[in-house]
Each structure stands twice: as C-alpha cells, then as structure tokens.
Amino acid sequence: MAKKLVAFYSRADENYVNGMIQTLEIGNTEIAAGMIQELTGADLFKIEQIKPYAKDYNECIAQAQADQQRDARPKLKGYPETLDGYDVIYLGYPDSWTTMPVAVFTAFEHMAGGEKVIRLFCTF
Numbered sequence: 001m002a003k004k005l006v007a008f009y010s011r012a013d014e015n016y017v018n019g020m021i022q023t024l025e026i027g028n029t030e031i032a033a034g035m036i037q038e039l040t041g042a043d044l045f046k047i048e049q050i051k052p053y054a055k056d057y058n059e060c061i062a063q064a065q066a067d068q069q070r071d072a073r074p075k076l077k078g079y080p081e082t083l084d085g086y087d088v089i090y091l092g093y094p095d096s097w098t099t100m101p102v103a104v105f106t107a108f109e110h111m112a113g114g115e116k117v118i119r120l121f122c123t124f
Helices: 028-040 057-069 102-111
Strands: 003-008 013-017 020-024 043-046 086-094 117-123
Touching (some): 003 028, 013 057, 028 043, 057 102, 086 102
C-alpha cells in the first residue's frame, strides 16, 4: 500500500469569508487537509513560517503581497524528517493571487526530487 503525506499551509486568524472579515480558529486549508487525511489515512504535516504573518487580515495581505512580489522564500519552522517511503504527497494551500503562498514554494522546493505523485489542493 502506498504511503501518503498531506502537507499544507493554512491561515487562521482574520480571514475574508462570505464577504466579511471573520476570525477563524482553524484555517480552511487545515480543515480540508484533515478531511483528506481522514479519507486516505495519510500522515499530516503543517507548513509554518518561522515568522508568521500578522493576525490582522489587511496587514497579512500586505505582507504576503510584498513577499510574493520579491519572490521570497521564508524560513520554515521545520520539514518532514524524510520523504522516503511516501509515494503520494497532497500539497495544500490557500489561493494567493492565483498561485501558492511563498512559504509553500519553500516547502515544495525542499520536497522536490525523487519519484513522487504530488496532488495539489487549493482553498479560497
């Protein structure tokens, strides 16, 4: 049986939901990652920046856009110990102006290599 990993980046705190700014205890991508994990039996890994963005929605957006414009690769709190043995990696993230958040690029570049099936999932 193929071993699977769900790696995801998610944003809690202030988010834009249904036309309003709301405070979320758990980000939408983390909820989706949990559903995928439950359906597949995959291991779970949360991608987290050492220096997180602001909790305030508008300040977070400004920080994320600035990072995206300069093609930043923020340092992460950690990485999976090894990807050996994983055949399938589900990589999840919130939409960041039609691309992945820069922290996901950092993680993806670390995970690249070897024969893996990578299945992306994106939340809005």
